[in-house]
Amino acid sequence: MARNKPASLEAALNGQQTQETEPETADVVRHPSSATLAPKVKNYEQVVAYVPTTCKKRLRMMCIEHDRDLNSFIREGIDLMLAKYGQPSLKEFESK
Template sequence: MAKKPASLEAALGGYASQDETAGSSQDSAEIVRHPAAAARTPTVKLTAYVPPAASKRLKMMCIEHDRDVNSYLREGLDMVLEKYGQPSLAEFAKK
């Protein structure tokens, strides 16, 4: 099986115009990673079933307070963990 081309120009068979290639001295693009990506802790996906009205209300709160649904769910989970004397999510992240 043939190796895939490394760039769009190579994939197009060198059909890029001379103006586009004259200014570029690099053959490949640099990959830039977001600094927070390295600091993330491993997570797993959970599913929660809620009434449609609660889902709608939660989405409205997200818009009103400029937050995402996950931040509210994590806040609620922290409250439940505290209520039952369990470590917080921040403490789990340290381990």
């Protein structure tokens, strides 16, 4: 059996009860930016790299200055490294 909620603090202190009301519910709304942004293709893996704090700050500033995301800079760097060592580019890995 559900208990009645008092209408106010004063009513609660006086021991008065009000008529039963439906419990209030709220819908959970997720902000679009809180959604996980995973690639559509499941052939991707996360790679973690540790860099000095000052380097991270510089990369973030570059993202703002060039209106790009950090992932695009990292992928560009990986492509340069792969080319230097004669390996296929990331685009070639994506097509496999």
